[in-house]
Amino acid sequence: MWGRIRASIAWFSLIGVWYAAPSSALGSPRVVLIRNGHVITVSGAEIPHGDVLIVGRLIRRVGQRLRAPKGALIIDATGRFVTPGLIETHSHMGVHPIPTVGGRDTNESSHPIMPQVRVIDAVNISDPAIRLSWRGGITTIQVLPGSSNVIGGQSVVLKLRGGTVGSMLFREAPRGLKMALGENPKRNFNRRMPTSRMGAAYLLRLWFSRAKQYLAAWRHYDAQKGQSLRPPTRDLKLEVLADVLRGKLRVHVHTYRADEMLTMLRIADEFGFRIASFQHALEGYKIATTIAKRNVGVATFADKWGHKWEAQNATVRNAALLVRAGVVVAIHTDHPVIEQWWLIHEAAKAMKYGLSRVDAWRAVTINPAKILGVEKYVGSLEPGKHGDVVVWDRDPFRIGARTNWVLIEGRVVYEKK
Template identity: 40%
Template sequence: MTSIRDMLNPSDIAIARALAGGVTSALLLHGSANPIGGKSATVKFKYGRPVEDFLIPDAPPGIKLALGENVKRSSQVQPPQGGTFRYPRTRMGTMEVIRDAFRRALDYKKSWDDYRAKKTTVPPRIDEELQPLVEILEGKRIVHCHGYRSDEHLNIMLLAEEFGFRIGTLQHGLEAFKIAPEVAKHGAGVSIFVDSWSYKLEAYDNTPYNAYILWKNGVNVSINSDSNERMRRLNLDAAKTMKYGGVPEEEALKMITLNPAKQLGIDKRTGSIEQGKDADIVIWNFHPFSPYSRVELTMIEGEVFFDREQEGPNRERLAKEREELEKLDVNRPPGSGGTPPARPSERREGHLDNHDHDGDNK
């Protein structure tokens, strides 16, 4: 029932850095502490604009599901002081929680169907928790499911088929190559880490050939940064799929352009340079798969949001403005002594963790 929309920060410096790395759009998901995390947001990085300008108005709504160690809190070896472990504590329990939620959603949907068919006269109470699940059942909301192990991703696809819907994307999917034919048959996409694994037990069994094997089996593959730092280097991650398996150059490029746009249901407006689309265009000074290349210009909907030529003058202007502000009386120490106020350093986001990938950004 919670929504990423409610905590978007349009002035996060990571957005400006993403634009400098050629990233124009993103899927922003909840963390993976809960079997059903909440409603996602599909945005364009219009840095400096209000939050309302970030949201892509006709993007299909999404939701985050999660499986595995993060949900069952494998790293929590002791319960909180004076408390108990929360449920679920097992992979089986996680599937039970998700299945129970969809069973309740079916009952909720039936109550509204009966009311609309005039079988009942009192409208059901609106349930903010179950309404998004009904939208999934009706094919109106895309499911993005965090997970690592192939058995769990296979189980979530079987559960989806049990309730009559499809998983939109399997997020991370480090072992998806083991079930590539099943993923293709189900119709799910996979958003992978190219060469990031072994940072926890369930992330151990991966291969750099994952993208190639999935692509060879007809799966829509995109590349997931899961990081406000690594998202600036998606071009190099795409290049690695050519080295490991020999994914053709155009297909490798699609893994960071058209393929994720298809997974998010926004390929009619972005993901490729075609007449009638939004003109989300990045200009590089060399081939984008080269480690020596850099972004010169990033446009969103035809408007420039990053221009390398303007970066130097802008930095000089901002440095001068800061110097003038620091000289103001309000920033001087009190007459009775004391020290000047400390200069703020870059705030570390609380959800960042070098040992885990928890909050997903694609």
């Protein structure tokens, strides 16, 4: 209930957000110096009275007393905090809009195995969440299909700069694929498979077996080219699963229970593909060492649990225990389950339950970047990385912290008036 009240408040304040975004944002200067702020680099020590110089799309220098090039836009960050743009690994923005006037396109529920559908084809760029997210310092998100299917479709990573879906596309980001185990795919198909976790695992093995055969057929054809062989029939569903076997897609798995995660690891071993992340993973703490050894990231809630049966055996210390075991941990919101502009507050809550300040910052910046495969480009303030920078009016972990400026690739997309 309170989440919906917050959403309503955010919706009625939307007019302010639209006017806060300057109409000249796309024409902002290509050289920006953010001066004299408390800089949280994430990659190193915090820099009091620090500067960040952005030239073009990229950060050029981070330090103190940097000289402003001629014609640079100067942002005075005195008394403010300067951080990397926050990264949300699990959002349904645009396919489950708030309010849901345009309808929901979160799940293609006609079949339990739907790797061929792409969430980019359903993202509604009129979703107010895009602009509301600037107030929470969000600059990059992964939009995922829902969890009604065992394989729900391909995700997309976006930079929240506005415009079209094409202009927001994070072009360096690898492709992603959403899978799901547990209660959600079980309850979606009624008397059709899967009606159990056994059925979901069987379907994964069945379709990856078919993909393996499909891949072998194409490899045989490619090896025998010029011998008048007829090529195998193209199958869009198997083509995507074959790309998983080729290592071309990052697999993100919706799962709550430890036994589900172990099942998924067994299946990945059987077919030779890697899992990039377990999403939610409320029982991850039970097998934290195994997850760490397998180099699987975890994107989890700060303290949301108990909302359904498979979320009962959880702990609010999940993130801290996973980090202690060496797992790359991101805090997520599962927007709109929790609105993604509250992501910074979710990280602050995780600190209450044992996450250090350093690890809390990593959990909303560099760690989600690693999970998405974009850590070379975003997630920290370092020379050569994208100029995705947020200037806050106070320590962002304090209640009431607000963004004053948000820049994406060196361009101002939000300025608080």
